[in-house]
Amino acid sequence: MEKRIIFISLTLFMMILNNVYAQSGQNTIEKQKFHLGKAGEDGAGYAQAVKVGKTIYISGTVGVGDAATALTNVYNGLQKTLAFYGATFQNVVKENLYTTNIEEMKKHNDIRKKYYNNDFPAATWVQIQRLYMETALVEVELVAVLP
Structure with a gap:
């Protein structure tokens, strides 16, 4: 159960981090x-x-x-x-x-x-x-x- 909570917490953290990263404009490619x-x-x-x-x-x-x-x-x-x-x-x-x-x-x-x-x-x-x-x-x- 504890591993599952850690996994879910880590997954949520990564989703939030990816969303912040995307909103900052850092995910655009240089053309x-x-x-x-x-x-x-x-x-x-x-x-x-x-x-x-x-x-x-x-x-x-x-x-x-x-x-x-x-x-x-x-x-x-x-x-x-x-x-x-x-x-x-x-x-x-x-x-x-x-x-x-x-x-x-x-x-x-x-x-x-x-x-x-x-x-x-x-x-x-x-x-x-x-x-x-x-x-x-x-x-x-x-x-x-x-x-």
């Missing part, structure tokens, strides 16, 4: 954000990239035009975002590619592959009906980890 166009990003409700700890989460970067141009522009844009944090494509651990034409992406995969320099991340490619930007052919989001 370092990167914006390409803050006004547009705020209007849509996102940040181009957010770094938490050593992990960088990069929002979808879009490409328009023919597949070769769209892919080159997307990966050049992603390269700039990575560079803001001192990262390269060798820090990328996950890639999600969304396109309205998967066959065109497959034909021009050599463009994408050169950015990774044979150090490829886990990747998912999905064909969808359309992207947020109606004229976009491709959108790529990344997760990268700093050493």
Whole structure:
């Protein structure tokens, strides 16, 4: 019985302590954000990239035009975002590619592959009906980890 009372007391104490800690604002995470166009990003409700700890989460970067141009522009844009944090494509651990034409992406995969320099991340490619930007052919989001 005494152990049970001690356990319940300790549990209640921890709940109170966690509540005080949460109310003090100490449970928030530190985010370092990167914006390409803050006004547009705020209007849509996102940040181009957010770094938490050593992990960088990069929002979808879009490409328009023919597949070769769209892919080159997307990966050049992603390269700039990575560079803001001192990262390269060798820090990328996950890639999600969304396109309205998967066959065109497959034909021009050599463009994408050169950015990774044979150090490829886990990747998912999905064909969808359309992207947020109606004229976009491709959108790529990344997760990268700093050493």
